[in-house]
């Protein structure tokens with residue numbers, strides 16, 4: 494059994510490529526997942542997220558490159574890595590005729606752990622399902638079903654948990670509830686990789702974000718770094734009266750627009766907000782007050798990862814187009 498485990502990398506993905514005929518679903522992906530982090534793999538439909546997870550969790554075994562968990566190769570040492578990894582797939586994956594306890598006990602059985610009443614009770618308690626233990630799974634609410642799937646994936650106490658689109662199609666309230674459970678899991682020591690379409694989900698939960706498009710990892714960065722690099726803030730200053738004519742033109746060096754009769758708006762890059770000295774926001778407010786104008790209220794918003802994501806994906810497309818152009822020129 495081979496084992497090369499660098500302590501700062503629980504999951505090590507090296508040059509993984511998965512082809513389906515001519516389609517390259519995962520294209521030369523290399524990535525390390527650090528113990529204790531929540532990592533969000535963010536990408537549009539068909540980007541290759543589920544395929545990449547399949548290569549790690551043993552659903553897909555024919556791929557180029559290598560993947561190891563805690564130093565164990567997922568193909569050579571699959572018996573070990575299956576115990577280290579848990580997967581919550583997108584679709585419901587339990588027998589609808591079982592009750593809650595039976596679903597979990599059977600799952601424990603796959604890992605030689607049947608019946609494990611203590612583990613079942615512990616998980617049901619942790620995921621607020623204790624009072625549903627004897628309930629038929631068909632009668633659980635959508636949120637309870639999702640929580641039961643997480644419990645099922647945790648029965649063998651994996652160190653690394655994959656959540657494939659954990660909140661796809663769930664309402665906002667339920668999504669926030671599931672986020673709390675995911676954070677709690679991480680706080681208890683489980684390392685988490687989740688895939689999502691929802692930028693908001695990555696922004697809320699992830700320590701680091703990997704953006705995947707057409708099978709390629711376009712960018713991996715700490716969430717806050719992405720926000721600082723690409724994020725912008727919008728500030729709107731509403732005056733009690735209309736903006737006097739000529740006032741906007743007098744704001745030298747400030748990129749301010751009059752977006753309504755009584756409203757001045759400005760887009761500020763995140764790094765400008767935190768620069769040394771007066772920020773553009775402060776300069777605008779000072780100019781307004783110095784001109785003797787009265788402020789009714791001020792509104793502010795923050796651009797989400799959505800915009801960052803679009804910019805990166807567009808940059809990737811442009812690079813791809815350039816590369817194609819260069820290929821043609823070279824041909």
Ligand SMILES: Nc1ncnc2c1ncn2[C@@H]1O[C@H](COP(=O)(O)OP(=O)(O)OP(=O)(O)O)[C@@H](O)[C@H]1O
Nearest residue numbers: 513516518536537538539540541542543544545690
């Ligand atoms: N078994 C398969 N045979 C052929 N093509 C496949 C197979 N599985 C996936 N694909 C293709 O591989 C590409 C990546 O699919 P994948 O499911 O990994 O994307 P995804 O990012 O998870 O998408 P989604 O967010 O919609 O779940 C898609 O073009 C998909 O059609």
